[in-house]
Amino acid sequence: MKQMISGWRHVFKLDPDRQLDDRSLEAVCLSGTDAVMIGGSSGVTYDNTVDLLSRVRRFEVPCVLEISNLEAVVPGFDLYMIPIVLNAGHQDWIIGHHAQAIEQYGHLIPWEMLVPEGYLVLNPEATVAKVTKAKAPLEPVSARSYAQVADRLLQLPIVYLEYSGQIGDFELVADVRRTLDQAHLFYGGGIVDAETACRAAAVSDTVVVGNAVYDNLAGALETVAAVKGSAAAES
Numbered sequence: 001m002k003q004m005i006s007g008w009r010h011v012f013k014l015d016p017d018r019q020l021d022d023r024s025l026e027a028v029c030l031s032g033t034d035a036v037m038i039g040g041s042s043g044v045t046y047d048n049t050v051d052l053l054s055r056v057r058r059f060e061v062p063c064v065l066e067i068s069n070l071e072a073v074v075p076g077f078d079l080y081m082i083p084i085v086l087n088a089g090h091q092d093w094i095i096g097h098h099a100q101a102i103e104q105y106g107h108l109i110p111w112e113m114l115v116p117e118g119y120l121v122l123n124p125e126a127t128v129a130k131v132t133k134a135k136a137p138l139e140p141v142s143a144r145s146y147a148q149v150a151d152r153l154l155q156l157p158i159v160y161l162e163y164s165g166q167i168g169d170f171e172l173v174a175d176v177r178r179t180l181d182q183a184h185l186f187y188g189g190g191i192v193d194a195e196t197a198c199r200a201a202a203v204s205d206t207v208v209v210g211n212a213v214y215d216n217l218a219g220a221l222e223t224v225a226a227v228k229g230s231a232a233a234e235s
């Protein structure tokens with residue numbers, strides 16, 4: 001499981017709550033990206049998730065579900081990504097919903113298919129920040145400390161610096177990356193073209209591109225080659 005993710009440099013995140021026509025979806029799936037992640041912080045339902053999964057499954061690209069809502073857990077994905085929002089303002093988003101999920105589905109959970117993600121939500125204006133009442137923005141020293149909780153103390157395989165909807169502070173991202181021991185660093189937020197993608201690729205392990213798919217597909221598609229042609233962040 002971790003081996004699969006450690007090879008990912010570029011991921012497109014598709015939102016079941018947004019419309020994407022067949023030609024655009026085909027371009028995304030054949031773009032050379034390493035994976036398509038399906039998820040969003042609001043409006044995700046069982047029906048719109050099944051629909052998007054079945055459309056992506058016409059292509060060979062790996063497809064994973066990022067669970068944000070228990071009602072929208074659909075079988076048939078390659079992996080299930082489980083966000084743990086480390087700087088959430090309420091424990092529900094750190095472990096509460098997770099415990100409830102296990103209480104409800106414990107015997108049905110395919111543990112080997114679950115991948116926990118230690119999220120740091122860093123754009124206070126994003127829907128995800130509002131939903132989770134995230135303590136954001138964070139000073140670099142706090143971001144580094146949260147990241148080390150995820151990486152060293154909890155041994156999470158992924159630290160996800162989430163700036164959804166906004167370009168991040170790449171100095172902070174680089175700083176966090178340098179503190180990591182074993183976790184893989186996902187960066188997401190505001191990547192819209194080759195230039196922004198190269199900057200993110202230089203300081204992270206995996207670059208996630210979401211909104212640009214819907215807002216500027218040509219720019220979004222440029223990000224694949226840009227990320228894959230960039231040297232990874234140094235360990």
Ligand SMILES: CC(C)=CCC/C(C)=C/CC/C(C)=C/CC/C(C)=C/CC/C(C)=C/CC/C(C)=C/CC/C(C)=C/COP(=O)(O)OP(=O)(O)O
Binds near residue numbers: 102
């Ligand atoms: C095979 C099979 C069917 C197995 C099912 C077994 C099962 C039920 C497993 C569940 C196990 C488990 C522990 C589940 C956790 C359940 C859960 C609801 C946890 C909470 C997750 C969480 C913290 C969600 C908060 C929101 C969040 C971090 C979402 C991630 C996606 C994200 C940030 C999207 C960005 O959103 P976007 O809409 O783009 O934002 P903008 O509008 O700002 O752009």
Ligand SMILES: O=P(O)(O)OC[C@@H](O)CO
Binds near residue numbers: 013187188210212
């Ligand atoms: O939508 P954008 O801003 O590209 O962010 C990508 C992803 O990190 C969202 O969860």
Ligand SMILES: [Mg+2]
Binds near residue numbers: 015
């Ligand atoms: Mg979005």
